[in-house]
Amino acid sequence: MSEPVTMMAAPIRLDYVFTPGVAQSTNLHGLERGVFIGQRCPKCQKVYTPSRGSCPVDGVPTEEIVELPNTGTVTTYCVVNVPFAGQAIEIPYICAQILLDGANISFMALIQEIPLAEIRMGLRVEAVWVEPEDLGPTMASVRYFRPNGEPDAAFETYKEYL
Numbered sequence: 001m002s003e004p005v006t007m008m009a010a011p012i013r014l015d016y017v018f019t020p021g022v023a024q025s026t027n028l029h030g031l032e033r034g035v036f037i038g039q040r041c042p043k044c045q046k047v048y049t050p051s052r053g054s055c056p057v058d059g060v061p062t063e064e065i066v067e068l069p070n071t072g073t074v075t076t077y078c079v080v081n082v083p084f085a086g087q088a089i090e091i092p093y094i095c096a097q098i099l100l101d102g103a104n105i106s107f108m109a110l111i112q113e114i115p116l117a118e119i120r121m122g123l124r125v126e127a128v129w130v131e132p133e134d135l136g137p138t139m140a141s142v143r144y145f146r147p148n149g150e151p152d153a154a155f156e157t158y159k160e161y162l
């Protein structure tokens with residue numbers, strides 16, 4: 001007697017074209033030049049990167065463009081030990097929330113060039129970009145972040161971004 005089917009693998013593929021809006025395009029063109037772009041809220045002065053074009057707190061357009069530096073702080077992190085489908089990096093590796101200097105929101109990025117046991121909150125890092133000829137309008141232009149050798153940031157400087 002045959003067993004009932006309880007599971008089946010059905011690989012799927014979805015091709016699509018992404019059309020970014022004005023704010024996202026500004027950010028993507030920055031990445032194409034190897035520069036992080038933020039937008040400042042005229043009311044609360046917070047800088048969002050990437051910006052969605054408006055401040056989520058004040059509901060007003062964030063039209064001022066701000067070029068952000070290549071450096072930031074690890075606010076929190078995780079060490080990925082679990083394999084999953086489509087994984088592009090050999091485990092274990094570190095994913096961290098990076099708060100760029102001058103920004104008021106963090107984003108997730110890969111951390112490399114540091115032993116796993118040394119990753120920590122407050123670690124100062126810098127972006128490592130792909131070669132200039134490989135830059136494109138994508139976060140893939142940033143290969144990863146690595147320690148930049150500066151002393152760790154004080155907890156008070158990033159505690160509001162956890």
Ligand SMILES: [Zn+2]
Nearest residue numbers: 041044055058
């Ligand atoms: Zn605001």
